[in-house]
Amino acid sequence: MWNVAEELDAILVFAEHRYYGESLPFGNKSYTDAKHLNYLTSQQALADFAVLIQHLKNTIPGTQNTPVIAIGGSYGGMLAAWFRMKYPHVVIGALAASAPIWQFDSLVPCGSFHKIVTEDFKKSGVGCSESIRNSWAAIKRIADTEKGLQWLSHTFRLCSPLKTTTDVINFREWLSGTWIYVAMVDYPYEAAFLQPLPAWPVKVICKYLKNPKQPDRLLLQNIFRAVNIYYNYTGHASCLNLTRTATKSLGLKGWSYQACTEMVMPMCSDGINDMFEPQKWDFHSYSESCFKAWGVRPRPSLIPTIYGGKNISAHSNIIFSNGGLDPWYGGGVTKNITDTLVAIMIPEGAHHLDLRAKNPSDPSSVRQARLLEVHYMKLWLQKHKRVKKCPK
Secondary structure (H helix, E strand, O other): OHHHHHHOOOOOOOOOOOOOOOOOOOHHHOOOOHHHHOOOOHHHHHHHHHHHHHHHHHHOOOOOOOOOEEEEEOHHHHHHHHHHHHOOOOOOEEEEEOOOOOOOOOOOOOOHHHHHHHHHHHHHOOOHHHHHHHHHHHHHHHOOOHHHHHHHHHHOOEOOOOOOHHHHHHHHHHHHHHHHHHHHOOOOOOEOOOOOEOOOHHHHHHOOOOOOOOOHHHHHHHHHHHHHHHHHOOOOOOOEOOOOOOOHHHOHHHHHHHHOOOOOOOOOEOOOOOOOOOEOOOHHHHHHHHHHHHOOOOOOOHHHHHHOOOOOOOOOOEEEEEEOOOHHHHHOOOOOOOOOEEEEEEOOOOOOHHHOOOOOOOOHHHHHHHHHHHHHHHHHHHHHHHHHHOOO
């Protein structure tokens, strides 16, 4: 983004989403109950951005008629696309990177996400995904005794030892989350987006997972070496914490609430076409957990109803970029819809790699994608300039 801003002689504005960071509308009470959280929605956030842009144009000299382009990645990419759809008079176009705007209400298969994660590991090393698939049964067998629980706790250097069935379930979920996060940030150079990691971390992890037919304890010792790359690449961690899978700056608390109201993204796995434990999408159970946590019920059809689902061809000037290594591309727009609703696939790209700063290790596919993105932005700007010159 910084490179693009310089090329287009643009101002970069980073707008903080309400209820995230320091933007707490009710101060310390913002997260106390559903009444105070009722204003945490994507629609309210988009309205905030529209008002902010008008404020900036009214206060920064010479910007009153300046065109605006929305850019975002992940949820921010979804917001960028929806911003262009809902406020076309405010932004002339949008770049929506790694934006799973179709990961809702049966618009895509619920198993696509986990299949893509599995493909990443499968491509990164022989026996890798199969080793992970076999690890679940190995954990269950060893966790069946008290000594087995002690062995798992010691082998994985857990900060809190496993003692109960619930602890073991949480442990397996923690491992599942680890593989997902590593796939998302499989960048071609060292980075610290979620955790400090080496270049191509999935390949590094797969070096430890070459033999899926090892005895249980040997297999799980290698599983530990693999997850230790994600949680302790720097070597500074004395133990591994099951409650921590990503950096605190992601704002997971706010997202947890939104996932229980509007951002309802069905996920499932079958253990056959993916390397995860079989897990059906159980909306009733999901709804109950949301009610227990936040006192709210999820509305699975809300987002497709508000933003159009797959019926978005009436809109224009949106770039949907997706990385072939990013599991979220399963819910993204991966093919052109019209001449102005375009998709860019980046085969060697992880989660919104194209929005990151240029790096000498960038694969050619992301370099080409960035050039194409700027090309479209320049077309939007040229058209905006021509329209302004036309006599009324």
